[in-house]
Structures are given as C-alpha cells and as structure tokens.
Amino acid sequence: MKILTVDLGTRSYPIFIGDGLLGTFKAITEYAAGKRILIVTNETIAPLYLSQVNSMFAGFSQDVVVLPDGERYKTLDVLNRIFDALIDGKHTRKTTLVALGGGVVGDMTGFAAACYQRGVAFIQVPTTLLAQVDSSVGGKTAVNHPLGKNMIGAFHQPSCVLIDVDTLKTLPEREYRSGLAEVIKYGLIRDLPFFEWIEANVSALLERDPAALAYGIERSCQNKADIVAQDETEAGIRAWLNLGHTFGHAIEAWEHYEGLLHGEAVAIGMAMAIEMSLQRGHLSDSDVNRVSAVLDKLGLPLLPPQGMTPDIFIEYMQRDKKILDGGLRLVLLECIGQAYICENSPVADVIRAIQASIKRHGAGLEVR
Amino acid sequence: MKILTVDLGTRSYPIFIGDGLLGTFKAITEYAAGKRILIVTNETIAPLYLSQVNSMFAGFSQDVVVLPDGERYKTLDVLNRIFDALIDGKHTRKTTLVALGGGVVGDMTGFAAACYQRGVAFIQVPTTLLAQVDSSVGGKTAVNHPLGKNMIGAFHQPSCVLIDVDTLKTLPEREYRSGLAEVIKYGLIRDLPFFEWIEANVSALLERDPAALAYGIERSCQNKADIVAQDETEAGIRAWLNLGHTFGHAIEAWEHYEGLLHGEAVAIGMAMAIEMSLQRGHLSDSDVNRVSAVLDKLGLPLLPPQGMTPDIFIEYMQRDKKILDGGLRLVLLECIGQAYICENSPVADVIRAIQASIKRHGAGLEVR
Numbered sequence: 067m068k069i070l071t072v073d074l075g076t077r078s079y080p081i082f083i084g085d086g087l088l089g090t091f092k093a094i095t096e097y098a099a100g101k102r103i104l105i106v107t108n109e110t111i112a113p114l115y116l117s118q119v120n121s122m123f124a125g126f127s128q129d130v131v132v133l134p135d136g137e138r139y140k141t142l143d144v145l146n147r148i149f150d151a152l153i154d155g156k157h158t159r160k161t162t163l164v165a166l167g168g169g170v171v172g173d174m175t176g177f178a179a180a181c182y183q184r185g186v187a188f189i190q191v192p193t194t195l196l197a198q199v200d201s202s203v204g205g206k207t208a209v210n211h212p213l214g215k216n217m218i219g220a221f222h223q224p225s226c227v228l229i230d231v232d233t234l235k236t237l238p239e240r241e242y243r244s245g246l247a248e249v250i251k252y253g254l255i256r257d258l259p260f261f262e263w264i265e266a267n268v269s270a271l272l273e274r275d276p277a278a279l280a281y282g283i284e285r286s287c288q289n290k291a292d293i294v295a296q297d298e299t300e301a302g303i304r305a306w307l308n309l310g311h312t313f314g315h316a317i318e319a320w321e322h323y324e325g326l327l328h329g330e331a332v333a334i335g336m337a338m339a340i341e342m343s344l345q346r347g348h349l350s351d352s353d354v355n356r357v358s359a360v361l362d363k364l365g366l367p368l369l370p371p372q373g374m375t376p377d378i379f380i381e382y383m384q385r386d387k388k389i390l391d392g393g394l395r396l397v398l399l400e401c402i403g404q405a406y407i408c409e410n411s412p413v414a415d416v417i418r419a420i421q422a423s424i425k426r427h428g429a430g431l432e433v434r
Numbered sequence: 435m436k437i438l439t440v441d442l443g444t445r446s447y448p449i450f451i452g453d454g455l456l457g458t459f460k461a462i463t464e465y466a467a468g469k470r471i472l473i474v475t476n477e478t479i480a481p482l483y484l485s486q487v488n489s490m491f492a493g494f495s496q497d498v499v500v501l502p503d504g505e506r507y508k509t510l511d512v513l514n515r516i517f518d519a520l521i522d523g524k525h526t527r528k529t530t531l532v533a534l535g536g537g538v539v540g541d542m543t544g545f546a547a548a549c550y551q552r553g554v555a556f557i558q559v560p561t562t563l564l565a566q567v568d569s570s571v572g573g574k575t576a577v578n579h580p581l582g583k584n585m586i587g588a589f590h591q592p593s594c595v596l597i598d599v600d601t602l603k604t605l606p607e608r609e610y611r612s613g614l615a616e617v618i619k620y621g622l623i624r625d626l627p628f629f630e631w632i633e634a635n636v637s638a639l640l641e642r643d644p645a646a647l648a649y650g651i652e653r654s655c656q657n658k659a660d661i662v663a664q665d666e667t668e669a670g671i672r673a674w675l676n677l678g679h680t681f682g683h684a685i686e687a688w689e690h691y692e693g694l695l696h697g698e699a700v701a702i703g704m705a706m707a708i709e710m711s712l713q714r715g716h717l718s719d720s721d722v723n724r725v726s727a728v729l730d731k732l733g734l735p736l737l738p739p740q741g742m743t744p745d746i747f748i749e750y751m752q753r754d755k756k757i758l759d760g761g762l763r764l765v766l767l768e769c770i771g772q773a774y775i776c777e778n779s780p781v782a783d784v785i786r787a788i789q790a791s792i793k794r795h796g797a798g799l800e801v802r
Contacts, residue, residue: 142510142517149510153581156753181549184576184587184667208552213521219552220588299552385524 067091068284072203073295074223081203081227081287085276088191088230089118095126097225099187100160102127106148106175107166108135111193114236119166119191129155133171137323140170140210142218148178162187162225168194168241169201169328173216176207180222190224193233195245196329199252199286200307202227204294210323214385215315221299229287231279243365244329246271247310249282250360251336252289255306258403260285261360268363306405309397310335313420316382320374326367333366337427342419343398346408353402358427368427376420380413435459436652440571441663442591449571449595449655453644456559456598457486463494465593467555468528470495474516474543475534476503479561482604487534487559497523501539505691508538508578510586516546530555530593536562536609537569537696541584544575548590558592561601563613564697567620567654568675570595572662578691582753583683589667597655599647611733612697614639615678617650618728619704620657623674626771628653629728636731674773677765678703681788684750688742694735701734705795710787711766714776721770726795736795744788748781 067084082091103126105119112132120128131151133144152161165175165188172190179188192202208219234242249271253261263285264271270278290307297304313335317326326334340357343349358368370379383394394411435452450459471494473487480500488496499519501512520529533543533556540558547556560570576587602610617639621629631649632639638646658675665672681703685694694702708725711717726736738747751762762779 142514146510149579149586153579153585153753181586181588183585184574184589206552211517211521217521217551218517218549220549221552385521 068280070284070287070291072223072291074298077223079224079226081229081291083229083231083280083284083287085230085232085280087228088115088233089121091228092122094122094189094226094228097187097189098123098126098162099225100158100162101125102129102157102160103162103164104129104131104148104152104155104157105164105166106131106133106171106178108133108168108171110135111167111171115166115193115233119164123164129157133174135170137170137210137318137328140174140208140323142209145174145178145209148174149182152178152182157182157186159183159186162189164189164191165202165224166191166193167197168192169197172197172202173206173208173219176205176222176224177209177219180207180220185222187225188222190227192227192229194237195234195242195283196248198229198231198234198283199245200248200290202229203287203290204304205298212322213319215318215323223298229283231276231283234274234279239365240330241327242274244327246364247329247333247336247361247366249286250357250364251307251309251332252286254336254340254357254399254402255309255397255405256293256403257285257289260289261402265356265360268360272364305395305407306397309399309405310337310339312383312394312396313338313379316379317370317374319382319385320378321371325371330367333361334368334370337361337368338420338423339396339398341423341426342396342408342411342415343400345415345419345422346398348398348400349402354426357402369424370420376417379420380416383416436648438652438655438659440591440659442666445591447592447594449597449659451597451599451648451652451655453598453600453648455596456483456601457489459596460490462490462557462594462596465555465557466491466494466530467593468526468530469493470497470525470529471532472497472499472516472520472523472525472529473532473534474499474501474539474546476501476536476539478503479535479539483534483561483601487532491532497525501542503538505538505578505686505696508542508576508691510577513542513546513577516542517550520546520550525550525554527551527554530557532557532559533570533592534559534561535565536560537565540565540570541574541576541587544573544590544592545577545587548575548588553590555593556590558595560595560597562605563602563610563651564616566597566599566602566651567613568616568658570597571655571658572672573666580690581687583686583691597651599644599651602642602647607733608698609695610642612695614732615697615701615704615729615734617654618725618732619675619677619700620654622704622708622725622767622770623677623765623773624661624771625653625657628657629770633724633728636728639732673763673775674765677767677773678705678707680751680762680764681706681747684747685738685742687750687753688746689739693739698735701729702736702738705729705736706788706791707764707766709791709794710764710776710779710783711768713783713787713790714766716766716768717770722794725770737792738788744785747788748784751784
C-alpha cells in the first residue's frame with residue numbers, strides 16, 4: 067500500500083492506494099468523526115462493493131443511500147435524497163458520510179457533507195479511474211445545473227481517500243478509457259516524464275496491468291495533491307487541472323450529460339486546447355500530433371459530437387464558471403508538460419482552434 | 435452612522451448602522467467584488483426598498499430575484515430560483531449577491547452565494563429587526579428541511595452589512611416584537627447591563643423610539659460581532675446564541691413554519707431554558723419571573739402552541755442539529771447575563787422544565 071498526503075495544514079489528509087483494501091482496511095474507521103456513517107453509493111456499485119464497506123465499518127451504526135447511476139442525476143433534487151436520509155436517520159454533526167462510487171457519487175456526497183448542518187466529515191472511496199485519479203482528491207464538491215456543470219458546490223476536503231485499484235476490474239471499458247484522459251492531463255500540464263511514461267505504457271494501461279495501473283494512479287494523485295496543497299481554492303495554478311475542461315463541459319452540457327462521458331469530452335477539449343496552443347505559437351505541429359496519438363491510442367475521441375458547431379461551443383463556454391467577466395479564460399500549454407492560463411482569449415481565436423482541431427482529426431485520424 | 439467590525443482576520447467586515455443610509459450610502463459599492471450584482475429580495479420588501487438599492491448601485495449591471503415572503507419558502511426548491519437567475523444572467527465568480535430583506539432572504543442569499551460556483555461575494559441589507567440584530571451578522575447561511583430548520587447550509591461571511599434603522603418603520607408590529615426576543619437574548623447570555631437597559635427602556639422600544647432602537651441594535655450587533663470573532667464556526671461559545679432556540683426550532687418545525695414567528699418561538703424557548711436553569715439551581719424564582727416579565731411586556735408569548743406536548747418537543751428537539759449523538763445539548767443560564775452549555779441534559783429534566791414553564795405562564799401571566 068502507498069500512502070500519499072494532501073498537505074493542507076490542519077485539514078491535511080491521507081490517500082491510501084493499494085489492492086485488496088476494500089473490506090480489509092479497518093484503519094479507515096479512524097477517519098470517521100463518530101460511530102455513525104451514512105454510505106452513499108449507486109445502483110451499479112452497491113451490489114459489487116457495498117458489503118465490503120459495511121464490513122470495514124463493523125461496529126458502526128450504518129445507513130445507506132443508493133442513488134441512480136449517471137451524471138444526469140447529479141442534481142439538487144437527487145442531492146436532497148441524501149439530506150432526507152441524514153435527517154430521517156437523525157444523523158448529528160458527528161456523523162461521517164462515505165462516498166462509494168465514481169465522480170458523481172463523490173461530488174454529491176462531498177457537497178451533502180459540506181452543507182449538512184453546515185459541514186460534517188466525509189470519506190472518499192472512489193471506484194472509477196476518473197474518481198481515483200481526479201475527483202476524489204482535492205475537496206471540490208458540486209452538483210450540476212441544467213445550464214452548467216458543477217455550478218452549485220463547495221470546497222470541502224475529505225478526511226481520507228481510500229483507493230482500491232481492484233475495483234477497476236469491474237469498470238466498463240469505456241469508463242476506464244474515459245478516466246485515462248485525466249491521467250494524460252497530469253502529464254500534459256506539469257509532468258513531461260509522466261507523459262513519456264504513458265506513451266511507453268499504452269498497451270499495459272489498456273490491458274489494465276496492475277503494476278502500470280498502480281503507478282499511473284499514484285503519480286496522478288501525487289500531481290493532484292501537489293497542486294491542491296499549493297492552491298486549494300483555485301486562485302492560481304489549480305486552474306491548470308481544467309485543461310480541456312471548458313470545451314469539455316460545453317459538450318457535456320449541450321448533450322444534457324447523456325452523451326459522451328466526462329473524460330471523453332475532456333479528451334476532445336484537450337485536443338482543442340492543444341490546437342489553440344499551437345496557434346498561439348507554443349506547440350509545434352508534431353507536438354499536437356504526438357498528444358493526439360496518445361489520446362487516440364487510448365481509445366479516446368478527438369472530434370466533437372455531430373451538429374455541435376463552434377458557435378454552440380462559444381455559447382456554452384461563456385456560461386462556464388471558469389469564465390470571468392466575459393473574457394474566455396482558458397488553460398493552454400506552453401509545451402508538453404507545462405500549462406499556463408490564457409486570460410481573455412478572443413472568441414475568434416477559440417473558434418479558429420475548434421475548427422482546426424475538427425479539421426485535423428476529421429481528416430487524419432479514425433473517427434470513433 | 436456607527437461602524438462596527440466583525441474581526442475575522444482576512445475575512446473581517448464592517449457593519450454600518452444608521453438612518454437614511456439606504457439609497458444614499460454609495461460607499462457600499464466598494465464591497466462588491468466586480469461591477470455586477472444580483473439583488474435577492476421578496477414580494478413585501480421589493481416595492482418598499484428595491485429602488486433605493488438600485489440607486490445605490492448606479493453604474494452596476496443589476497439583476498433582481500423577487501422571492502415569495504415567508505419562512506415556508508426557505509427551501510432548496512426556492513433557493514434554486516436564485517441559481518437559475520445567476521446562471522441565466524451568466525453571472526461569473528466576480529458577481530456579488532445583495533440580500534435585501536429579513537432573515538429568510540439573508541439566509542438564502544448567503545447560502546446561494548456560498549454555493550454558486552463554490553463561493554461568490556454577498557452583501558447583507560437587513561430590513562427586519564431580527565435580521566439586523568442577529569441573522570445578517572456572522573455568516574450562518576442555510577435553508578430549512580421539512581424535518582428541521584437550517585439543516586442545509588454553510589458558513590459564509592458577507593463583505594459588509596448595511597443596517598438602515600429607518601426600514602423598521604414599515605415593519606409589522608408582530609415581526610418587530612419578534613425581533614426584540616433576540617435583543618433580549620444578548621442581555622441574558624452575556625450582557626447584564628444591556629438586559630437592565632432593556633428593562634428600563636421597554637416603553638421606548640415598544641414605541642420604536644429612534645435613539646433607543648439605534649442603541650439596541652448597535653449593542654446587539656456588538657455582542658454578536660464579539661462572539662463570532664471568538665468562535666466563527668460554533669466550536670464553543672457561539673452556541674450561547676442558541677439560547678431558547680432548540681425549543682424554539684421544535685415549535686417552528688412542528689408548525690411547519692406557518693404558525694409562530696421565529697422570535698416568538700425563541701421567546702417561548704427562552705422561558706423554558708430559564709425554567710430549566712432554575713431547576714438546575716442556577717437562577718432564583720424571582721430571576722425567572724424577572725426575565726418572563728420583560729418578555730411579556732415586550733409582547734412576546736411564553737406558552738407553546740395548543741396541542742404541542744412535551745413529548746412532541748423532545749421528538750423534534752432530538753432532530754435539531756445542535757443535539758450531539760443522542761444527548762440533548764442545551765444553552766442554559768448560570769445567572770442573568772451569563773450563559774453556559776449543558777451537555778447531555780437528561781430527557782426527563784427537559785420534560786420537567788417544559789411542564790414547569792407551561793404551568794408558570796399558563797397560571798400566572800396573560801396568555802397571548
């Protein structure tokens with residue numbers, strides 16, 4: 067087992083990474099605030115792993131909320147089911163919420179913990195690659211609004227994060243590949259050696275080789291922990307983590323969160339951000355092709371959905387919460403392994419980048 | 435004009451108290467984060483004071499949300515109207531919410547500001563006595579759940595609080611008296627000289643004498659600011675502010691927020707808390723009568739609603755968020771002017787106090 071630390075002073079917490087942890091890692095109980103927990107999970111994950119979480123917390127009073135599975139349920143309405151369960155069960159300020167599932171479960175459980183009685187403890191037990199390498203670490207919690215993703219939320223750090231890589235064995239292929247988009251992101255924004263390692267280990271990653279997985283998750287979490295420790299509330303470099311996300315969120319919102327998966331949308335968005343970095347003179351054409359090739363080999367899409375024009379992108383991007391007072395604020399690359407923030411990107415430049423990315427991938431690479 | 439400060443380090447903020455401020459105090463604009471505001475108010479207050487807020491923020495881009503008036507609208511559903519307006523208006527992280535109204539508007543606006551894009555600025559412009567002396571200061575924000583008051587919320591401090599005492603001229607008598615309950619509370623929990631001042635100024639307060647009002651509000655805010663500066667998140671003495679509130683919240687929840695006003699319920703609760711303080715040997719019988727007399731003279735009720743038995747109180751009190759792991763945690767008085775926290779109060783003692791308070795006020799004082 068590896069233990070990383072998210073260093074946030076009195077709110078620091080550990081990330082435990084290993085296999086066979088779920089059900090056996092009883093030390094997790096030390097991170098509960100009291101002797102009661104409410105486990106929040108979903109219909110897909112409950113039959114697979116709920117009993118293992120139950121047995122880890124033997125001796126605790128345990129309640130469970132099982133949510134429907136999917137990003138479209140990440141709403142205030144569904145969030146209210148968690149509040150109902152907490153209040154019906156008379157949970158006090160000393161309760162602990164346990165998020166067992168992917169990013170949706172983690173984000174909603176964390177936000178419920180942030181708001182219930184103005185803040186209670188919670189523990190992240192992520193079961194998807196996306197949640198393990200990204201959303202479970204760093205304390206960003208939220209629900210979506212019909213017009214924008216993660217528009218309603220809070221910063222609320224978990225007490226600990228338990229990552230059992232064995233849970234990835236049951237993860238559907240498409241979701242697994244979607245998670246790889248966020249892994250690649252860390253290489254692109256601040257870790258060239260990690261990007262090179264990913265390039266060299268494409269096959270091992272696609273085969274879910276346990277050693278490759280463990281290393282990829284650990285290094286991703288270390289990158290995330292470093293960034294969060296430097297900039298908890300996204301006043302600065304934490305925004306790098308949004309590489310491709312402003313484009314990606316536009317896709318997800320336009321499809322009402324019922325089309326491409328988050329990581330798929332981010333992959334398309336990263337391709338566009340990289341194209342724009344090229345147009346601004348930072349990347350070479352071969353850099354762009356190199357990044358595109360890795361995304362493509364890992365089975366990620368590079369073209370936006372049919373019918374989603376550059377104008378639609380702009381419309382939705384202007385609603386994104388990362389946009390400040392009209393100007394489009396985007397994360398771009400200075401080079402592979404180094405992100406920067408481009409303030410007030412002209413809309414015309416963004417449109418040009420979207421068009422160039424569509425042209426490059428529509429013409430060159432296989433369309434998935 | 436008086437200026438008090440809530441001293442919270444980098445999150446410190448001023449409370450401006452005076453008459454004729456609304457519409458003229460343009461310095462308030464310095465407390466906005468950018469050049470856009472969303473004013474949240476209600477149907478009752480909008481016709482009275484909205485145009486004055488509009489003119490204070492001349493030169494700003496201004497949107498308005500007008501909510502229905504009443505505690506029963508302090509729900510997640512109604513909160514969502516604020517989010518809709520923010521997102522429809524493409525408000526960014528640099529927007530500022532302005533709460534114009536009473537406690538319900540302030541609590542909801544503050545909570546919306548806490549959650550929108552994980553936190554934006556907000557300004558409190560309280561127009562009721564209750565909001566001016568209590569809820570607008572200190573950063574507690576929340577909405578109610580059908581089974582409990584303020585169950586879903588956040589700590590989120592405003593950028594400033596603007597109290598124009600002139601707004602009290604339009605406040606209905608019952609709401610005004612309800613606000614006086616919180617004024618008395620400060621005297622009871624930590625400020626004997628203030629309690630004595632209230633006793634000596636009952637008539638002036640009932641007549642809304644401007645000088646008495648200004649002093650009562652200022653001294654209440656100073657007490658609140660002192661407490662919040664010492665204990666922002668209610669780890670300790672801030673809980674004193676809940677004197678009478680655990681009983682009072684039970685009444686409000688049992689009546690579905692459609693019966694007694696908050697301050698009225700708190701007055702009944704304070705009578706019960708004081709009775710319990712007597713039973714625990716802290717207050718004398720004449721102390722209890724002295725406090726009851728002030729509450730009564732200021733037109734506040736002392737008896738719970740018909741049909742609300744002690745058992746019902748216990749049922750609802752056990753759901754209150756101030757209750758920790760089963761034991762009833764209550765604020766009681768050591769003497770008039772000094773509160774303390776009574777952990778794990780036995781349920782039988784609480785029932786006995788409720789019964790004694792009903793007996794005392796049902797037999798002795800006029801029932802309102």
